[in-house]
Amino acid sequence: MTEQISVAGEQYEREQKLKLKLSKIKHKIAVISGKGGVGKSTITANLAMAFAMQGHENKVGVLDADIHGPCIPKMLGLKGQTLIGGPGGLLFPVVGKLGIKVVSMDFLLPNDEAPVIWRGPLKMRAIQQFLTDMMWGELDYLFIDLPPGTGDEPLSVMQLIPDLDGAVIVTMPSEVSQAVVKKAVSFAKQMGVPIIGIVENMSGFVCPDCGAKVNIFRAGGGKKMAESLSVPYLGSIPIDPNICNDSDNGLPFIAENKTSPATEAFKEIVKKIEQFSENTETARFKEIKK
Amino acid sequence: MTEQISVAGEQYEREQKLKLKLSKIKHKIAVISGKGGVGKSTITANLAMAFAMQGHENKVGVLDADIHGPCIPKMLGLKGQTLIGGPGGLLFPVVGKLGIKVVSMDFLLPNDEAPVIWRGPLKMRAIQQFLTDMMWGELDYLFIDLPPGTGDEPLSVMQLIPDLDGAVIVTMPSEVSQAVVKKAVSFAKQMGVPIIGIVENMSGFVCPDCGAKVNIFRAGGGKKMAESLSVPYLGSIPIDPNICNDSDNGLPFIAENKTSPATEAFKEIVKKIEQFSENTETARFKEIKK
Numbered sequence: 001m002t003e004q005i006s007v008a009g010e011q012y013e014r015e016q017k018l019k020l021k022l023s024k025i026k027h028k029i030a031v032i033s034g035k036g037g038v039g040k041s042t043i044t045a046n047l048a049m050a051f052a053m054q055g056h057e058n059k060v061g062v063l064d065a066d067i068h069g070p071c072i073p074k075m076l077g078l079k080g081q082t083l084i085g086g087p088g089g090l091l092f093p094v095v096g097k098l099g100i101k102v103v104s105m106d107f108l109l110p111n112d113e114a115p116v117i118w119r120g121p122l123k124m125r126a127i128q129q130f131l132t133d134m135m136w137g138e139l140d141y142l143f144i145d146l147p148p149g150t151g152d153e154p155l156s157v158m159q160l161i162p163d164l165d166g167a168v169i170v171t172m173p174s175e176v177s178q179a180v181v182k183k184a185v186s187f188a189k190q191m192g193v194p195i196i197g198i199v200e201n202m203s204g205f206v207c208p209d210c211g212a213k214v215n216i217f218r219a220g221g222g223k224k225m226a227e228s229l230s231v232p233y234l235g236s237i238p239i240d241p242n243i244c245n246d247s248d249n250g251l252p253f254i255a256e257n258k259t260s261p262a263t264e265a266f267k268e269i270v271k272k273i274e275q276f277s278e279n280t281e282t283a284r285f286k287e288i289k290k
Numbered sequence: 291m292t293e294q295i296s297v298a299g300e301q302y303e304r305e306q307k308l309k310l311k312l313s314k315i316k317h318k319i320a321v322i323s324g325k326g327g328v329g330k331s332t333i334t335a336n337l338a339m340a341f342a343m344q345g346h347e348n349k350v351g352v353l354d355a356d357i358h359g360p361c362i363p364k365m366l367g368l369k370g371q372t373l374i375g376g377p378g379g380l381l382f383p384v385v386g387k388l389g390i391k392v393v394s395m396d397f398l399l400p401n402d403e404a405p406v407i408w409r410g411p412l413k414m415r416a417i418q419q420f421l422t423d424m425m426w427g428e429l430d431y432l433f434i435d436l437p438p439g440t441g442d443e444p445l446s447v448m449q450l451i452p453d454l455d456g457a458v459i460v461t462m463p464s465e466v467s468q469a470v471v472k473k474a475v476s477f478a479k480q481m482g483v484p485i486i487g488i489v490e491n492m493s494g495f496v497c498p499d500c501g502a503k504v505n506i507f508r509a510g511g512g513k514k515m516a517e518s519l520s521v522p523y524l525g526s527i528p529i530d531p532n533i534c535n536d537s538d539n540g541l542p543f544i545a546e547n548k549t550s551p552a553t554e555a556f557k558e559i560v561k562k563i564e565q566f567s568e569n570t571e572t573a574r575f576k577e578i579k580k
Contacts, residue, residue, distance in 0.1 A: 034405075035359050036438045037327005037467075068439030069325050069470040113519075115324075115440040115473035117480065120410030123441065148326045148438060149358030150405040151413065175538040176331075180359040183405035190407065210500035214531060229403075241504060248465040 034184030036148035049252035058099030077250025120152035166194035197232035324474030326438035348389030367540025410442035456484035487522035
């Protein structure tokens, strides 16, 4: 009996700690896709960079919730860093350029080859600790990069963070990937998470030699899909070999290629997400005043 | 106590049923990647088609173990089909071109939008049923398409099928995706699954207008990685817009584009996998004779 009370007590304490942590983060935005390899992590890393560049320096965080395949540290040039312990068993996120705070499973692994062979319950616990036992401090924006699928990790994040601003859904133009991404839209709707909108990544390719436009993965499907599902369409990002090179070198492309079509497209998307978050803030403020 | 015995009895019975099913399938090959979106399902669908075309008609099966994002039915032109019940509660796989037998979560969903919001234990159970309660019949080859990561689904498949021939590991040339694929190699090694080799997908792009070669996702990393990890390198498949179009139309590209560089590259890979499986068979035969 005493043991039962202490377990319940511990859980209550953990929930209160989580609530307190989250209350210091103004906006929480999940980036989801349903299908892997559509560039979710690239979009997340560049979103963080864009917001840090536009008036939120030292106030942006990224939670890499992909336990099996964490890519955010590499994309933000933070490979090889580790989480450092602070007072009371808390950990400090790794701090990157423009004060972006990053937490990722990658910071806890001995090397690149080490796989994390975990079933669901352990992953849920890890994500909870990444939120609760971490010195996030006061943030304007926390971006959460979720692994593909609608299983343990996305479920955990959505249950642990009940006040998510919403989800950005990333897709590729191919029909195969869109079929899967539709599931992500239904998933967010069923979980009661607002959908900020759909981003179509790798949309068309311009040959750098001759300028011919080739739709390697087809193009335009993202917009059609957004219309048919009645969710906002945020924009399309063309294929650009620099994006891959920059990601490999740990440089978000929007910081490196200030005038490329991909950067221009991305900036438009950032504006729409910012607008959405500001509206969320206004709505919350009105709610409190009532 | 009686209840305990009946649970243990049920489990024993299930294990025996699974063993019997698997004994009728000569070769079981898992296709894994660690990272999503590297073309695992495309490779799996085309492998199945290649083996069916080369002397194994009606003797090839595909188990789509991606519960959240099943793509195999679309790629093999089987969208909209369902699993049909047989005697004793067993189910029949959907049969495609050249008698390829396919089992996928997709055949059980009401539509494309329906997400499968399941945590790990349920997924394990589903995969078990896909193997045990299915009329696979006698097969020469069963290809298992696994979702990205090293979590519940791959773990389940490797524990349920102890006599896997081995794993084909698919990667993309970018460093970011290779870092994650290394984890898949370690995972297979730790689970005691032989590694058939590494396939590098989306390796370089030839502009159809001017013939310029552009390495959108870089190229050549797969071979280097295979060497550094001391595992066989099976080959590289170039980017070809036809592959995406064919996949969207449910036509495996090796059946549709008989002379393209991608098809040529793929055929070489098929040869190596066949050789590996034949060696496995010889080794097993010797083992039995001892």
